[in-house]
Amino acid sequence: MSDNTISSAVIIGAGIFGVSTAVQLLRRGVSVTLVNDGPVANGASGRSLSWLNSARMRSYPYHLLRMAGIDRYRTLSSRIGPVDWLRFDGALTWDADDDTNEIAAAYAHEVSLAYDARLLAPGDVATATPGVDAAAITGAAAIFNPGEGWVDLPALIDLLLMDFAALGGTLVTTGGRANVIVERGRATGVEIQTGAKHPADAVLIATGPAVPAMAAELGATILDGTPVALLLTTRPIDHPLKAVLNTPRVAVRPAPGGAFAIDADWAANEVVTLADGTYAVKDATVTRLLAEASRALDGHPALELAAYAAGRKPIPEDGDPVLGVLANLPGCHVAFSHSGATLGLIVGELTAYEMATGNRHPLLETFRPERFSA
Secondary structure (H helix, E strand, C coil), rough: CCCCCCCCCEECCCCHHHHHHHHHHHHHCCEEEEEEECCCCCCHHCCCEEEECCCCCCHHHHHHHHHHHHHHHHHHHHHCCCCCEECCCCEECCCCCCCCCCHHHHHHHHHHHHCCCECCCCCHHHHHHCCCHHCCCCCEEEEEEEECEEHHHHHHHHHHHHHHCCCCCEECCCCEEEEEEEECEEEEEEECCCCCEEECCCCECCCCHHHHHHHHHHCCCCCEEEEEEEHHHHHHCCCCCCEEECCCCCCEEEEHEEEEECHHHHHHHHHEEECCCCCCCCCCHHHHHHHHHHHEEEECCCEEEEEEEEEEECECCCCCEEEEEEECCCCCEEEECCCCHHHHHHHHHHHHHHHHCCCCCHHHHHHHHHHHCC
């Protein structure tokens, strides 16, 4: 017997949050229309480092949510078997050798949570995880987290969309901008730029960095800390690195086919936002970022650029996810967060639960959108 209070939903945004929620709603027997302003994964999900983790220091509720997110990936991995786009080969992190170094404090915090962590001297790193140049490790120690991993979000989205289609979902990718329809004080559907209207019992806004502005148009406040991000993908090479690296100068993770995905905050800060909303990336930035990645890798391999993507990376101002129904607009839910990869499956599951049943899940109580207007 279904416990649903709704029979239909429209989701705006075909990134990981939108697609994951859509599949979960369909599994509950809710009719779903998923609308996007272009191809699926054309936003932040298509340019994410996608490191699966709950590392370093954050609130306990956020840690619990992230751990639930990692758990769902392990369940998925068990179900589908080995693939080249979802791996749990650990991650290694180190800090600069100055007053900003928090490795000791981060390690103590992770141990206090029973989070699998190993504090390693640079000379011991090779025995724990291959492919790292120990000379690149700044400070006295690095943390290796063996339970962490990475996912290629476009590949995951493609897999979820197979379920979406098999369960009878409707996908609209040519409608342009979408707006929530409000009638009698509640969300009753979505109208896309072509003029087509999609009525529904509930709506989810899962448009990544556009969520705060769309919420503002509906009278809700979500404070936004979204920066510009830059992700490089290299040409495939033969190299032993399996872990994700998070270092003061560069983050590196393996990618399908033997490639690497690379980013860094300093490189993103050099991206120029043009008047038309597009982004310009300097050749010098790309060259320096590839060089920083090479310096962190054993053997300092020559890394060649295959592609890059720049765009806004969704981050709420306080760093915590924004999840749940808008307090001022019944029937309209939002999903806006950093760490979209780690949270992708669990946010879809819990958002679908809340949309379908009308109940509030206790794991999301800390992350309600109304905290910004309290």
